Amino acid sequence: MPNRPKPPCSRPGCEHSKPCPKHSREASRQRGSATQRxxxxxxxxxxxxxxxxxxxxxxxxxxxxxxxxxxxxxxxxxxxxxxxxxxxxxxxxxxxxxxxxxxxxxxxxxxxxxxxxx
Structure with a gap:
């Protein structure tokens, strides 16, 4: 049985699939840690x-x-x-x-x- 393709990165214009390493790190930096929030x-x-x-x-x-x-x-x-x-x-x-x-x-x-x- 073939596997389903991974969904695309949620960032418009990104050609990676989820989880996109670049945008995952960027989102984590912007959001900050739980303690920082x-x-x-x-x-x-x-x-x-x-x-x-x-x-x-x-x-x-x-x-x-x-x-x-x-x-x-x-x-x-x-x-x-x-x-x-x-x-x-x-x-x-x-x-x-x-x-x-x-x-x-x-x-x-x-x-x-x-x-x-x-």
């Missing part, structure tokens, strides 16, 4: 733990266990820009991974990576 020790200890302790069940579907602490109603970027504490658990909600992926994809302000450019 503000998801370090305080985020894990204060925000994530506080939100998941308060919301053990997903607040959207109310069926699955909450595994993701989502910044809501404002994104982490918006909270930081307004001078508010993005690690305050009151600025978040507990979601299951499925609901978090759906919510993030639907909100243009929260898209990351190459999707942020579209």
């Amino acid at each position: 503000g998801y370090g020790q305080q985020h894990r200890d204060r925000f994530r733990r506080g939100v998941l302790d308060r919301d053990p069940i997903c607040v959207l579907c109310r069926r699955a266990p909450a595994t993701v602490a989502d910044h809501w109603p404002k994104s982490r970027r918006q909270l930081t820009a307004e001078g508010l504490d993005p690690n305050d658990p009151s600025n978040g909600r507990g979601l299951c991974a499925s609901c978090h992926g759906r919510e993030t994809a639907a909100n243009p302000a929260q898209r990351g990576g190459w999707n942020a450019e579209r």
Whole structure:
């Protein structure tokens, strides 16, 4: 059975297939590490733990266990820009991974990576 060809690089004009080494490195440099983006020790200890302790069940579907602490109603970027504490658990909600992926994809302000450019 023949293998499917690899999908092309998501960068327009690039002739490589995924994962394109050049554009993968470029995206990582632009994005920065998780700690550089503000998801370090305080985020894990204060925000994530506080939100998941308060919301053990997903607040959207109310069926699955909450595994993701989502910044809501404002994104982490918006909270930081307004001078508010993005690690305050009151600025978040507990979601299951499925609901978090759906919510993030639907909100243009929260898209990351190459999707942020579209």
